[in-house]
Amino acid sequence: MAGGRHILEGPARSAYPASVHELAPGSVPVRASGPAELMRGWENFGDLWLMLDMSLVLLLAVLLGAAIAYHPSTRVKASTVEELEHPKIFIMYAMVGAVIGIIVPIYPVMGYVIFGIGALLRFRTNIGAAKDTGRVILAVVVGVACGMKLIPVAVLATFFGWVLIWQMERNVFGRLQVKNLVRETIPRAADAYRALLLKGGCHILGEKKKFTKGTVTFVFRAPQRLDREGLEQQFARDVPADVQGVVDWDIS
Numbered sequence: 001m002a003g004g005r006h007i008l009e010g011p012a013r014s015a016y017p018a019s020v021h022e023l024a025p026g027s028v029p030v031r032a033s034g035p036a037e038l039m040r041g042w043e044n045f046g047d048l049w050l051m052l053d054m055s056l057v058l059l060l061a062v063l064l065g066a067a068i069a070y071h072p073s074t075r076v077k078a079s080t081v082e083e084l085e086h087p088k089i090f091i092m093y094a095m096v097g098a099v100i101g102i103i104v105p106i107y108p109v110m111g112y113v114i115f116g117i118g119a120l121l122r123f124r125t126n127i128g129a130a131k132d133t134g135r136v137i138l139a140v141v142v143g144v145a146c147g148m149k150l151i152p153v154a155v156l157a158t159f160f161g162w163v164l165i166w167q168m169e170r171n172v173f174g175r176l177q178v179k180n181l182v183r184e185t186i187p188r189a190a191d192a193y194r195a196l197l198l199k200g201g202c203h204i205l206g207e208k209k210k211f212t213k214g215t216v217t218f219v220f221r222a223p224q225r226l227d228r229e230g231l232e233q234q235f236a237r238d239v240p241a242d243v244q245g246v247v248d249w250d251i252s
Helices: 035-039 042-046 048-069 081-106 110-124 130-147 151-168 183-199 228-238
Strands: 172-179 203-210 215-222 246-251
Touching: 042 048, 042 151, 048 081, 048 151, 081 110, 081 130, 081 151, 110 130, 130 151, 172 183, 183 203, 183 215, 183 228, 228 246
Parallel strands: none
Antiparallel strands: 172 215, 172 246, 203 215
């Protein structure tokens, strides 16, 4: 927005000399210091139009990312924990892209820097699942914004990221596979295990019986504080002995 975006346009406000001609021969650029440099970037919080502009950009990115992530034609086909986690990844990456979109017009060269950082983190660093990569890249971009004195960008990105992570991690997805079942008892076993999962607060998203392998698999959404040990004790106590199987968990 014209009322405030110009305040963030940093090349003219860089902490370094605008031209090498301003330096004495043989000297090295030195970062400016003093009260003015200390306050640079923080004064942008007073521009309410700028703050509203960036907030709407980040919010729109989250909403549009969610619209793509939760497309019904792909959501109904999800049958594994990894597939159920995909929407979280898409939404986080959409917000990361919005933060990068705010930074790059101000400092165009940072597009190459951020791209290089993202590639290094994704392919050269062992940071676990893809959703963890999204959080790491967001943290790096926030750090870059702090270093460039884009303080409102860093603060708003952190706020939106924190809320997103808190909201998305409330939905814990899991897979329960019951093995070594006798073929004739599979329907009864499925009923018994399903009833206990529902009693434990889980919402069944998918169920698959394989009679040739003697297994029943449940894909479910669970409460954030799922008591796995308590459920296993209930399985051992409440499932009839003749339909009990070996339980294998996979929870995100």
